[in-house]
Ligand SMILES: C/C(=C\Cc1cc(O)c2ccccc2c1O)CCC[C@H](C)CCC[C@H](C)CCCC(C)C
C-alpha cells in the first residue's frame with residue numbers, strides 16, 4: 001500500500017485480517033488496558049438492557065460483543081458483525097473459553113454498508129473503532145438507522161483529532177513514537193501506520209453529530225473521552 005490517502009474496502013479488510021493475531025495484545029499494551037473502560041462506557045451509552053436483541057457492528061475480535069452479552073444476559077441476543085473473517089475466528093475462539101458460556105452471541109460475516117438484517121430489528125447497537133474504518137460513513141449510518149427499532153440507540157466509539165493543541169501533539173507523538181514502533185517490531189508497521197491517515201480524514205465530534213442527524217436519527221450527542229482523543233457518538237432513532 002503506497003497511496004495512504006485512499007484505502008479501499010478491500011485494503012481495510014486485508015489490514016484487519018492481517019492484524020487479527022496481534023490485535024488484542026497490542027490494544028491492551030498500547031492503551032494500558034484502558035480500552036476496556038472506553039468500551040464499557042460505549043455499551044452503557046447504547047442503553048442495552050436485559051433481554052434485548054443487540055448488534056455490535058465492526059465487532060472485530062469481539063470485546064464489545066462480550067460486554068453486550070453480559071448486559072443482555074441469557075434471555076438476550078447479541079450479533080457480532082464484521083467483514084474480516086480472521087477477526088471473527090479470533091472472536092469465536094475467545095468466547096469458547098468463557099464460563100458461563102456466552103450462548104447469546106452469534107457471529108455474522110457482513111459488510112456494514114449492506115447489512116443482512118431486517119428493518120427495525122435491533123433494540124440497541126454499538127460500533128467500536130469501526131465508523132472511522134468504513135469507506136462510506138453516511139451509508140453505514142443509514143444502515144444502522146434502518147436496522148434499529150424506533151427510539152433505539154447506537155453508541156459509536158472512535159478516535160478523532162483533538163481540538164486541544166497540546167493533546168493533539170501528545171496523540172501524534174504517542175502514535176508515531178509508541179504505537180507504530182511497537183507494531184513494527186511485530187512486522188505490522190504498514191497496518192498500524194494506517195491509523196494516522198484514518199484519523200486525518202475522520203470527522204470531529206460536531207461533524208459526526210451532523211452526519212447522524214442527516215442519516216435520519218432524531219437525536220445525536222457526541223461525548224468526548226480520553227482527554228478528547230476519542231469520543232462516543234450516541235444516536236437515537
Ligand atoms: C482499542 C484501540 C484501538 C483500536 C484500533 C482502531 C483502529 O482503527 C486500528 C487501525 C489499524 C490498526 C489497529 C487499530 C486499532 O487497534 C485503542 C487502543 C490502541 C490504540 C492504538 C492506542 C492509541 C492510544 C491513544 C492514541 C493515546 C492513549 C494514550 C493513553 C496513555 C492510553
Ligand SMILES: C[S@@+](CC[C@H](N)C(=O)[O-])C[C@H]1O[C@@H](n2cnc3c(N)ncnc32)[C@H](O)[C@@H]1O
Pocket residue numbers: 009012013016017039057058059060061062063064081082083084087110111112113127128129130133134135
Ligand atoms: C479497529 S477494529 C474494531 C474492532 C472492535 N469493535 C474493537 O472495538 O476492538 C475495526 C473493525 O471494523 C471492521 N470493518 C471495517 N470496515 C468494515 C465494513 N465495511 N464492514 C464490516 N466490518 C468492517 C474491520 O474488519 C475491523 O475488525
